[in-house]
Amino acid sequence: MSTRDVQAVIAASGYARHGTTMLGGSFRSCTCPKTRCGGVAGGTERDGCPEHRRSPAQLWHWAAECPGRLADAQTAVRRGLAVFPLPVGGRVPSPGWQRLATRDEAVLPELLADGRNVGISCRASGVVALDLDVHDDDGQAVLAGLAARLGKPWPDTLTVATPSGGRHLYFRVSADCTIGSSSGGRTALGPGIDVRGPGRRSGGYLVGPGSLVGGLPYTIVHDSPVAPLPNWIADRLHPRGA
Numbered sequence: 001m002s003t004r005d006v007q008a009v010i011a012a013s014g015y016a017r018h019g020t021t022m023l024g025g026s027f028r029s030c031t032c033p034k035t036r037c038g039g040v041a042g043g044t045e046r047d048g049c050p051e052h053r054r055s056p057a058q059l060w061h062w063a064a065e066c067p068g069r070l071a072d073a074q075t076a077v078r079r080g081l082a083v084f085p086l087p088v089g090g091r092v093p094s095p096g097w098q099r100l101a102t103r104d105e106a107v108l109p110e111l112l113a114d115g116r117n118v119g120i121s122c123r124a125s126g127v128v129a130l131d132l133d134v135h136d137d138d139g140q141a142v143l144a145g146l147a148a149r150l151g152k153p154w155p156d157t158l159t160v161a162t163p164s165g166g167r168h169l170y171f172r173v174s175a176d177c178t179i180g181s182s183s184g185g186r187t188a189l190g191p192g193i194d195v196r197g198p199g200r201r202s203g204g205y206l207v208g209p210g211s212l213v214g215g216l217p218y219t220i221v222h223d224s225p226v227a228p229l230p231n232w233i234a235d236r237l238h239p240r241g242a
Helices: 003-013 043-051 056-062 067-078 105-111 139-150
Strands: 082-086 117-121 127-132 159-161 167-172 193-196 205-207 219-222
Touching: 067 082, 067 105, 067 117, 067 219, 082 105, 127 139, 139 193
Parallel strands: none
Antiparallel strands: 082 117, 117 205, 127 167, 127 193, 159 167, 159 219
């Protein structure tokens, strides 16, 4: 079922936003473990709630009106990050996404309508982000080891947990920063650490907090101001185009 079809079914079925169905079933009783929505599904839908795909009822809390999704996007904007829409359940933006990046909270409900995911533009945000992977190499352990060898503390900055158990660390950079994006451990920071930066042209991006991919959320686990990029990290990142 396409996203458009799901929304049509929801509209036709009489579901009120986090309210009741036309048959009288309540949608307030289940606290969704994936989005912290606070009230999504009840009755037989409860068992399918973590997967978000059992019925149109579960997909309803993919909408921008879901308090958890919208709150996370608002937090990102309040921390100075510029957001743009990603496809429902997806990571890859449509062409021209750079022009949609905004820090305007007022447009977030419209920007994320129909359950779109949240993207973070590094160039529009003025940030470099570290994507600490946990697949082949443990990026968190690698960064912690580097910090320990240099006698530096773990960075105190806005941090987002990814569905795989990894972390996104955001850092503020100057307007003339041209650090680009690289993946696959091809940085001097070590294996398991990908970099997303403003680059020289369009810049990189990350899937932002509040997004759902494969039914699993990106969540803020350390809500802190975005710290300046530490010199011990910046010195190891070679500027390259993005």
